[in-house]
Amino acid sequence: MEQDDHRILARRLDLYHIEEDAPGMIYWHPAGWQLYRQLEEYLRGRMRELDYEEVNSPQLLPRGLWERSGHWEKFRENMFVVPRDSGRDMALKPMSCPCHLQIFNSSLRSWRDLPMRLSEFGACHRDEPSGSMHGLLRTRGFVQDDAHVLCMSQQIETEVARFVGLLSSVYSELGFEEFDVALSLRPEKRAGSDEDWDQAEAQLLAAARSTGLSPVLQPGEGAFYGPKLEFALRDRQGRSWQCGTIQLDFVLPARLGASYADSNGNRAVPVMLHHAIFGSMGRFIGILLEHHHGRLPFWLAPVQVAVMPVSEHQLGIAQELKRHLVAAGLRPKLFDESETLARRIVSSHDLMVPVVAVLGRREAQDGSITLRSQQGQWVADWHTGIAKLAETATRRLTEVPSDMLVAVH
Template identity: 65%
Template sequence: MELHDHRMLAKRLDLYHVEEHSPGMIFWHPRGYRIYRLLEDFIREHMRRLGYEEVHTPQLLARELWEKSGHWEKFRENMFSISREDGRDMALKPMSCPCHVQIFNDAKRSWRDLPMRYAEFGQCHRDEPSGSLHGLLRTKAFAQDDAHVLCRPAQVRDEVKRFVGLLQEVYACLGFVDIEVALSLRPDKRSGSDEQWDWAEAELLDAARKCGLDPKMQPGEGAYYGPKLEFALRDRMGRAWQCGTVQLDSVLPGRLGASYVNEDGKPEVPIMIHHAVFGSIGRFIGIILEENAGRLPLWLSPDQIAILPISDAQHSAAKDLYDLLMAFGLRPRMFSQSETLSRRIVAARELEVPVMAIIGEREASAGHVALKMGGAQEMVAVADVAAWLQNHVAQPSAR
């Protein structure tokens, strides 16, 4: 199992490290951060197509906002807070939802404006106990593909359906089809009336079933402001890790003074849907690494092609190929060190670079390159290498 442990893989693949100067927080190396950005851009494009507007909000906010939202009472032991001499204490955000309500509140809204869909790759901090930390799978600082929909009650089911379709499509594209779904119900310590909870639980369950889901019931595990559907993936050791969530909230918008003008010209409080497909992007990378034993698909590989000149005489041809591929937005890596070709091939394989491009004297003089991928090898004209790679890097589709 150590061979599939993402922490061991990350060290071999030079993806990230953690250290005592910032416990539970990730120092992303160039190769790891490329994977991070590729996944971020992947989900960003899916959400853009579904009408989400991307926003960016502060990480440090006044304690009074967290008290008003209810997060201070519920999460203060896990929040990083700062005491100020002027008495206005601040805290790093553990989630982005109050910030998105503040954007909604910054203008007068009409029922015609709804639903409003905000998305953010929100940097969050939670002071998790040190004993619970586990590589990328549990950290003190992480980014979420965080999204919130402010809508009318009659729009809830369509918005939940929109999210579930998004999650299933993205997970299938990444090779995950065995997904565990649970519905977490009202906890003992919660905000809102029983009537609000009765409506929210029934509405979310009905929406889930209309999406073809049959969630396992989890009494008492909901958020303090509403029930949630949880989507969990299992790692190779059989451990379940919660990734995607969709939460139905009829409490938080009212606590933060959100309202819109309805058809009758009267103020009405919107419903808020919280959701994320990946959850923590870092956690999702850890799961993908373990699922694939570090051998990522070509589109997601931090280095897509290893350029390997046989000798220094082919360095110029190799550099020309490198520059050409970079110009096409591909991710080549030069292996032109002083080591032997066999050792450089081993180094490229250790980094799980999926394609090898070998250039010898014969290839250089003919304007060709020997491309190896898996067990196959073919000679390709240098001018056609970019097209060859792009053909193999087609956008992932559901399997």
């Protein structure tokens, strides 16, 4: 439905805008950037739990690197190129995989270093056709939750299972209980030998099946350097969105000279797994907005608690409550405009703030707050109310359960 279009919802929530003379480039507003950072920090923490090490790589890189990797031949028309008089042209990166291989190559590696798991929220640019721009769903500048695992062939199944478990858990916590899986096989134009592709396709399919997945085969849809599993999540409107992917690559490490010393002391080329859970951060936010009809889970909402003094006599104590909420790690907003309480509550509903904390004369006298959400209304003392709201955010619950708050009579 039109009202669930993420562009309309984002305008209502004041999340971002796009300038006419910079199509496909996102200007994130405070509320939108707050949502973005919450999502980023959430995934960063999940990746850290699984021993991924975060790195950061340059955005502007020499043409020679893209020629060696094969991206220049494959993606040149979609790359932003910066010509130089010296002839050493540069280009904005459309993806981070060659950079992560350069980090791997910066030191001598042995089999004991594998698997090496690198992650990056990497800023990428692709010169997409102007007619394909669509809010957050298709942009020219975006950030990927890029991750690459350098490993040995016998470690592939374990690493794929590790990724599938993480992806399933993340999607579930964000409200997506179902997803479809496809295995994209060798395209007509590809790098690497048929033997490499035979092995890569067979190993990725076996790894997928070992996790209980039954991917649909998609001939000809693989990346130019390897087959990939593609994960399409389903939203509440029944639509399918391709987001997560994991690709098995026997080609790129060799092209960029990656090697390690095996257990016999011989040089060997590692296997590379490319993967992402969100894909584009902005695109995933657009999907998330439409899936939740703009009413984001409590732990993700840019503003979690609307603090409402009934009158100017409660303004001081409302400001104090806001400070306590901030100290507890929550994101409150003080609605202290001169309008009536009813109009201010409507305003907070328009911004889809999940919880309203009302402070009137009674609350000021007995040290309580009245909390309102879609699930109902509760009265709690400050300590209990703030602690339970913080617990709701920490546990990544969608709403504040009524039985978490102790009524004060």
